Amino acid sequence: MARPADRPVVRFRPRDEWSVRGPAGRRPGGGAVRYEVWAPAAETVEVESGAVRHPMAPAELTGWWAAEVQGDEGDEYGFLLDGEGPFPDPRSLWQPAGVHGLSRIYDHGRFAWTDVLWRGRPLAGSVLYELHIGTFTPEGTFDAAIERLDHLAELGVDAVQLMPVAAFAGRHGWGYDGVHLWAVHEPYGGPDGLKRFVDACHGRGLAVILDVVYNHLGPSGNYLGRYGPYFTDAYKTPWGPAVNVDRPGSDEVRAFIVENALMWLRDHHLDGLRLDAVHAIEDHRAVHLLEELADAVSRLKAQTGRELFLIAESDLNDPRLVTSPEAGGYGLDAQWNDDFHHALHSALTGERQGYYCDFGSLGALAKTLTGAFFHDGSWSTFRGRTHGRKVDRLRVPGHRFLGFLQNHDQVGNRAAGDRISAGLPPRLLKVGAGLLLTAPFTPMLFMGEEWGASTPWRYFTDHEEPELARSVSDGRRREFTSHGWAMEDVPDPQDPRTHRCSVLDWAEPGEPRHHELLEWYRALIALRRAWPELTDTCLAEVVVEHDEDSLVLHRGRLLVVANLGAEPGAPLPAGEVLLASAPDVRPGDPLPGTSLAVVRVA
Structure with a gap:
């Protein structure tokens, strides 16, 4: 049975909510932490926290186990399956002791963000x-x-x-x-x-x-x-x-x-x-x-x-x-x-x-x-x-x-x-x-x-197991x-x-x-930022002409002329050279070998 769409992603939530803001985002004195894990084939599941093992009970969703234990952010924990373990949490948010170590409770709400006005950037037009x-x-x-x-x-x-x-x-x-x-x-x-x-x-x-x-x-x-x-x-x-x-x-x-x-x-x-x-x-x-x-x-x-x-x-x-x-x-x-x-x-x-x-x-x-x-x-x-x-x-x-x-x-x-x-x-x-x-x-x-x-x-790589390395x-x-x-x-x-x-x-x-x-x-x-032709998204408007060594890319009013050969190419078209990789490139002059120019045509 799948979880409801609003099921919380964070699998540990103190019964009394931690402060969203504050010096460290921790509630003085600790509180109850609810642990949840999916282990559908296990007959028994335990959570080990503070070197103490606590039995977990089947949760409301098939295959899920849950337990509430006193704890606080930063506490280490792991799960035992049919007596084997403890193993790190599959949804662990913090592994300070490495991938083989115990997991540690982490509260996403503790971090003090400063990007409250950020609304992102569209992918179109971005570099x-x-x-x-x-x-x-x-x-x-x-x-x-x-x-x-x-x-x-x-x-x-x-x-x-x-x-x-x-x-x-x-x-x-x-x-x-x-x-x-x-x-x-x-x-x-x-x-x-x-x-x-x-x-x-x-x-x-x-x-x-x-x-x-x-x-x-x-x-x-x-x-x-x-x-x-x-x-x-x-x-x-x-x-x-x-x-x-x-x-x-x-x-x-x-x-x-x-x-x-x-x-x-x-x-x-x-x-x-x-x-x-x-x-x-x-x-x-x-x-x-x-x-x-x-x-x-x-x-x-x-x-x-x-x-x-x-x-x-x-x-x-x-x-x-x-x-x-x-x-x-x-x-x-x-x-x-x-x-x-x-x-x-x-x-x-x-x-x-x-x-x-x-x-x-x-x-x-x-x-x-x-x-x-x-x-x-x-x-x-x-x-x-x-x-x-x-x-x-x-x-x-x-x-x-x-x-x-x-x-x-x-x-x-x-x-x-x-x-x-x-x-x-x-x-x-x-x-x-x-x-x-x-x-x-x-x-x-x-x-x-x-x-x-x-x-x-x-x-x-940095594998620690000799055989794997x-x-x-x-x-x-x-x-x-x-x-x-x-x-x-x-x-x-x-x-x-x-x-x-x-x-x-x-x-x-x-x-x-x-x-x-x-x-x-x-x-x-x-x-690219200055000329909207270069971020135009319509592929059907793109035209390319080429011979063996040179290529002309049409982007609206702009022509991108590339000469990959060693010898000078055909004369550049009339217009304004907006940018060129070689010095002293002018309209009407042959484009030097191994160079590129962007020309705004009339």
């Missing part, structure tokens, strides 16, 4: 900035990241997209192996640290999007399977057991996911969620989990009066993700567009290996600029089959697709974690940035991209040596140096060669 808290600064904390927010505000971005912060094993990692989906990774600063970061972002006019993972959990500290049928063997994922969203017992699992999403948006004041690898969520119900999530977030948006949105990562090339349920879609707000990245990356670099094999020509780039997907029902050599579905250019606006030149996957999943700036000259980097920030999509930058960071960004290291080496890399050239994810070398160097933006690129990014974003 996103993806960052990883653990490598954005040397300290790797929310508080240290706050000190760099003025850089982002001055850059001109509108929203920060955080890589996952749900609690995961060890200190360092990408975050996609989280196991406590309701708790914030303690080494980053825990739940209060995230709230301070979000509050500081809102104070600077920046929205905050959080990457969440609902298709699998990590291997270390994952106790969900002990509580109930959270996983199923009916499906497989590349990363571990599939989450059960359509098999027996899945009503409560779906509620767990939907309520988790609402918790991040409501209690942490986040503005949006990025849903990791939704193609790996197997759901054959009449109403897909994604549609259920979209509906729940839409209702929360109406209740709060704030802009809230959901962004999917998907390998399906299916525009139904971002079309309305009335039109047969799921109703999400946007999805990542890997095809645009592949087309732009391969055109700039000449790379044709792996999934780049069908890309590289400016014709492929032109197709993505006008229709979002390159594989839209066409043959995919990499997959050995046809792939994708056409986008209705009249009905699906361009802002529903996220475009990027770099992101954590496209950099970190290269063997050496080398950024595109490691192999391209600054002139071509400027062309790539210009095409990204004038394309008809929602653009997203990856941290450090704006100054051509020389630091790589590699895959790193060895398995991850060996698996990484096997993956890349099979593609021709020498084993000694593949960084060990478990080596602390792999993490350290991925940390941004904040001295670089002040160096001349990096500062020049940074100023180019600032100018492009400012141009």
